Amino acid sequence: MANRSYNDLAVFVAVAREGSFTKAAAKLGVSQSALSQTIKNLEERLGLRLLARTSRNLSATDAGERLLMSLGSHFEEIDAELEALIQLSERPAGRIAITTSQHAADTILWPVLQKFLLDYPEINIEVIVDSVMVDVIAxxxxAGVRLGEQVEKDMIAMRIGPDLRMAVVGSPAYFARYGEPQHPDDLTRHKCINIRMPTSKAINAWEFEKDGKAVKVRVDGQVVFNSGSLRMNAALAGVGLSYMLEDHAQAYLGDGRLIRVLTDWCPPFPGYHLYYPSRKQHSAAFALLLDALRYRT
Known part of the structure; x- marks a missing residue:
């Protein structure tokens, strides 16, 4: 059929099933005259009379009945599939991929995800742990998870965790032997466990701040690690002082196996943020995850 219109066929099915232009017009939300013209155009293109009209009723002709039987089931399948798609949009589903650091994955993401995944079984989450800052678009x-101060300015950043603090810690045996530093500059005379950054490969200075005064100290010692667990083990063994996130050391500070020093030189700093492109249209599933991760004080 030249210039065929599937919309015209759908209109024919509606009118034939309702047996009335009035009822079909109400169902489709259009005027009776528009429906009548659509059917007239369809019949002219086919060269067949599809509907027999009288002053009292409307019925399909033999050709109309044949067309209705042929089309009816197909339109029902289409309607069912469209309804399924609508329900899919209302019932969040799909895949969400996130890049994060190990610490953020353990302390922020997983505590939320273990409930979120059970609540939304049709949402799939992929979490890739990486020590480097990742270009989420490329x-x-x-989305990605990093410290607030690391997030690029062209990204939307949403806070998902509390402020963090660094801590300088050592074992009781170490302090009994070498004493406690009273100022960050004193660290240059102590054995310290250095950190090799996995991104830059550099050994970073230890950063401190007090009363608005910032101090960076280049420390030295017997060992250099790029592993948090190795730095912790070395501190527990009395090899030297370690500079780490406060919550890493909390359990050992609580039971006395580690002692913290220079506390007043380690102020809080912005914690973890979820970052994602501002121009990307996100799914209902992603919106739900945003709400679940959002930090609420």
Whole structure:
């Protein structure tokens, strides 16, 4: 059929099933005259009379009945599939890929995800742990998790965790032997466990701040690690002082196996944020995850 219109066929099915232009017009939300013209145009293109009209009723002709039987089931399948798609949009589903650091994955993401995944079984989450800052657009991630101060300015950043603090810790045996530093500059005379950054490969200075005064100290010692667990083990063994996130050391500070020093030189700093492209249209599933991760004080 030349210039065929599937919309015209759908209109024919509606009118034939209702047996009335009035009822079909109400169902489709259009005027009776528009429906009548659509059917007239369809019949002219086919060269067949599809509907027999009288002053009292409307019925399909033999050709109309044949067309209705042929089309009816197909339109029902289409309607069912469209309804399924609507329900899919209302019932969040799909895949969300996130890049994150190990610490953020353990302390922020997983405590939320273990409930979120059970509540939304049709949402799939992929979490990739990486020590480097990742370009979420280039690497095709939906979002990333990093410290607030590391997030690029062209990204939307949402806070998902509390402020963090660094801590300088050592074992009781170490302090019994070498004493406690009273100022960050004193660290240059102590054995310290250095950190090799996995991103820059550099050994970073230890950063401190007090009363608005910032101090960076280049420390030295017997060992250099790029592993948090190794730095912790070395501190527990009395090899030297370690500079780490406060919550890493909390359990050992509580039971006395580690002692913290220079506390007043380690102020809080912005914690973890979820970052994602501002121009990307996100799914209902992603919106739900945003709400679940949002930090609420």
């Amino acid at each position: 690497e095709r991630f939906d």
